[in-house]
Amino acid sequence: MHQLVVPIGYMGSGSSVITDLVSEFRGYEARNDTFEYVFLHCPNGVFDLEDKLLIGNNALRSDEALHSFLNTMRQLYDKKWWWVGDYQQRVGVEFWDCTKTYIKKLVQYTPTYYWYMQENTNIQMFFKLAWKRIVSLLTFHKVNLKKPLLYSPMWISFIQPDEFYEISRVYIQQILKLMGIMEQSIILDQLLLPHNLYRVDHYFGDELRAIVVSRDPRDVFIINKYIWSKQNMPVPYPTDVKKFCGFYKGLRESEKYTQSNKVLRIHFEDLVYDYENSVNQILKFLNLDSSFHTLKKTYFLPERSINNTQLFQNERYKEETKIITDNLSDYLYPFPYARVPVESQTF
Structure with missing residues (x-):
């Protein structure tokens, strides 16, 4: 198995620079460019499934967790x-079979009874219940159709942590194989988030190389409020500066820090102002030497990206x-020197 490189950021921190840079290394490919693979950390993804099955679990909680996970993976597929979404194309048609096998391994019990979540009604359920009632009345209660349920049977699991992680590792490895990790090293943007x-x-071996990119919040605020908004791009942060400060601080403080040797942290600005040392740091993290950097400055140009830094030096942003x-x-x-960028060249 080759390496899995995961660029990670804090919403607008410039993590795509890692995709661009590492794509310049021989044997590394971002097949879907900066497409964000979310099946691990999305709501009802693998990490939510972990929390529900391993923290405060019970029969009903496990049933909801397993069905919610499968439904979400079906949507992604x-x-x-x-x-x-569109995992059928972006991962492979086998993704769905791998996911069903994963669930089958996690489910321990399938009782015949049901609970209130299975009785929740929708339009289809309404007509089934009405028909059940009509049949009962017409036969003078001699024929009672089976109670319609949203789904059946229940899936119950009281799985132990070690077993859950082992089954999940196999599942993730199967998906990575579908994306070509046995042939070459792959880059999967935002497969993980700083907060998980x-x-x-628990989930990865030595194949994982996660690179977390942070960025000066002054530039993050300005590029969100004054650059991206004018380009009709999504703006993930509040545009009121005081609310931004609270939001950003909460975002960063909610992160549970890890000392894992699978994780490298780097500043976006280092890649611009200290390019050679930063590239060497990343090469070392990937266990590569400089000979692997065969397409130097083909996709990532620090001379261009410098226009995305020190936007706050503009006098009109002084108060904020x-x-x-x-x-x-x-x-x-700590910028090594001050400069006022040409805002029209910011992207």
Whole structure:
């Protein structure tokens, strides 16, 4: 098995630079560019399944967890026009079979009784219940059709942590094989998030190389509010500067820090202002030497990306910049020199 490189960021922190840079290394490919694979950390993904089955579990909780997971994976597989979906094409047609096998291994009991979540009604259920009632009345209660349920049977699991992680590792490895990790090293953007990196040693072996990119929040705020919004791009942060500070601080403080040797942390700005040392740091992390950097500055151009830094030096952002400087001092980057970028060249 070759390496799995996962670029990770804090919403607008520039993590796609890792996809661009590592794609310049011989033997590394981002087959779907910066497409974000979310099946691990999305709501009702693998990590939610872990929490539900291993923390405060009970029969009903496990049934909900397993069915919710399968339904979500089906959507990721089927929904061609959902920007995080279409796994049938982006992963492979075998993704769904692997997922069903994964669930089958996790389910321990399938009782014949049911619970209230299975009785929840929708339009289809309404007509089935009405028909059941009609048949009962017409036969003077001699014929009672089976009670319609949203799904059947229940899936119950009281699986132990070691077994859950082992089954999950096999599942993830199967998916990685579908994406070509046996042939070459692959780059999967945002397969993980900073907030669930503490889990990685349970799920991955030495193949994982997660690279977390942070960025000066002053630039993050300005590029969100004044650059991306004008381009009709999604803006994930509040545009009120005080609310931004609270939001950003909460985002960073909610992260459960990990010391895993599978994780490298780097500043976006280091790749611009200290390019050679930063590239060497990443090469070392991947156990490569400089000879592997065969397409140097083909996809990532620090001379161009410098226009995405120090936006806060513009005089018209002075007041908002001061508020961020005062409230988020722990996250500011120590720039080696000051420069005012040409905003029209910011992207």
